[in-house]
Amino acid sequence: MTVTLQLEQLSIFPGQRIVLRDVSWQQFEAILKELGDRRASRLVYDDGILEIRMPLPEHERSKILLSDLVKNLLEALDIDFEPFGSSTFKRMDMAKGIEPDECFYIQNHAAMIGKRRIDLTSDPPPDLAIEVDVTSKTQLEVYRALGVPELWRYEAGRLRIDILQSGWYVESPISPTFPDLPLVEILPGFVKMAATAGTRPALKAFRQWVKEHLQK
Template sequence: MVATIAIHKICLEPGSRIIIPDISWHKFESILQELGESRNSRIAYSQNTLEIMVPLPDHERSKILISDIVKILLRRQSCDWESLGSTTFRGELKTAGVEPDDCFYIANYEAVIGKSRLNLAVDPPPDLAIESDYTSKTRLDAYIAVKVPELWIYDRGLKIYVIDGEDYLVVENSPTFPGLPIKVMVDRVIQQAQQVGSSRALRAFEETL
């Protein structure tokens, strides 16, 4: 007999993750309901593989800083946006799902105003998603399936991914902020925040624009 443990009873230490193979879409949906929305874990699902991870405090700090940088730049460019945080996005073909650390609707912000639930069969994916820390193949595959056009991954440096058909290309410049050295900006703010604190680093960044 094989013992089974309820998903919500599995305790993961911050910075750890668990990979569970052979998970059907129906089971994935059941697990999401079991886990609920008030949790500190993040999930990704692709090709019948489920990943559950719990971020470290440094992960959260980097995520917040990068999100704040995006908001500062959008304000300076007089752009409207909607930020939906770690919303669960389910692929329209019911083969993938992912929860970013944060995400932004910019070109398509009007499409999600006031919505508490999204259906990617009719709603667009976010224009920009943010991941802080190591990102597995399962998560990348999920983002491709969900068709997020631009993905930023910070892991001791920022990488910018742009979707190209069934894959992501690593690029130097952000399509969301063309002409701006985003990678340099993000690295500088995060390094400065480690020395003087987040608020002062962000204030100094905004003063340079």
């Protein structure tokens, strides 16, 4: 006997995830439509396997702070950008889809100004994606297939930067977007500062650090 459940019958608590198998692309699209844009959950689709995650507050605080740090850095360096948050990026021909914690168009920002819908068959993938791994791991295969050139992963107080080279991710000590700054070394410290001193003091201290570093 086959049992059919509606999405509204499923409860996913913070820190938990649900994995559904044998999900067709049409079903994936229908689930995206039913869940809508205003939700806390994150979806990853990879060759018929759909994972629905519900992040913890710890996860959300870290990803928001990292996003704010990047925005402050881009502003300080006078670099144009377009933030796309946790937008859904998908390719039917690859059977892949993902919703990053945060993402930015930087090198390709001009092409994305005013965009309301993303079509990766004609639009570029985000130049920089950020993932915070607390209760689950980032699915690199999906990011690799979609061609995201730079991926930041923050886990257990450590920042890792991966660069897409010849179709594979390679760990890098520096960000090609910000090559003159030791972000792997200093960003985790400001994330930790926010957890003890507060977000505003941490962002203020970061802006001061950037100013001093640029003056050197």
